[in-house]
Amino acid sequence: MKWRRMSLGPVQTNAYFIWNQQQECLIIDPGSEAQKIYAFVNENKLKPVAVLLTHAHYxxxxxxDDVRAKYHIPVYIHKKEQDWLVDPLLNLSARTPYSEEIVLKKADEMITGEGILQVGPFSMQVFETPGHSPGSVSFYFEESQLVFSGDALFEGSIGRTDLPGGNHDVLLKSIHDKLLTLPEETLVLSGHGSETTIQQEMDTNPFLNGY
Structure with missing residues (x-):
């Protein structure tokens, strides 16, 4: 499979596209700038089949909603954050100068736990990786050696835990128990910044040393 990162919005949040040989595509975390997303889909002749959300911060x-409506595709989110899509206080859009208040429709599909998630032709493993937010999840594609970690793990850093529902100890446990147990060559595709690998973070991430 192929993938591409697209940084969007005032805080440069990473959206991701992952697609197969048939050009069927998942869109992960479409944070803003829908027209850029449409342009990429058109240029690459992709056929979106679903939106996956690692978590529901603004x-x-x-x-x-723009992407869902244009392509008539379902949205997946963890059940712990299903209400965040419709509540600008929970998704923090009401608390930041970087965004207008965001009130979306409810998600179409709930992620209720860990395990294999089948979305159209795509099969992936879901890890619950709370700490940055209560319903944060990571999507692991074993065959492609990719994990989409949202705002849990970054290159040289970890997600902030000072937001409502955040917990530093819970996040460190999530990273160590769920992400650092993956093969060292696994590529980590984060919610902000550049890609990294599990090995690189095990060796050099100052937030993880000594846990």
Whole structure:
């Protein structure tokens, strides 16, 4: 499979596209700037089949309804954050100068736990990785050696835990128990910044050393 990162919005949140040989595509965390998303889909002749959300903070969800409506595709989110899409206080859009208040439709599909998630032709493993937010999840594509970690793990850093529902100890446990157990060559595709690998973060991430 192929993938591409697209940084969107005032805080440069990463949206991702992952697609197969048939050009069927998943869109992960379409945070804003829907027209850029449409342009990429058109240029690459992609056929979106679903939107996956790692979590429901405002900078990851701003273009969800536009993308859902244009392509008539379902939106997946963890059940713990299903209400965040419709509540600008929970998704933090009401608390930031970077966004207008975001009130979306409810998600079409709920992620209720860990395990294999089948979305159209795509099969992936879901890890619950709370700490940055209560319903944060990571999507692991074993065959492609990719994990989309949202705002749990970054290159050289970890997600902030000072927002409502955040917990530093819970986040560190999520990273160590769920992400750092993946093969070291696994590519980590984060919600902000550049890609990294599990090995690189195990070796150099100052937030993880000594846990």
């Amino acid at each position: 900078d990851h969800i701003g273009a969800v």
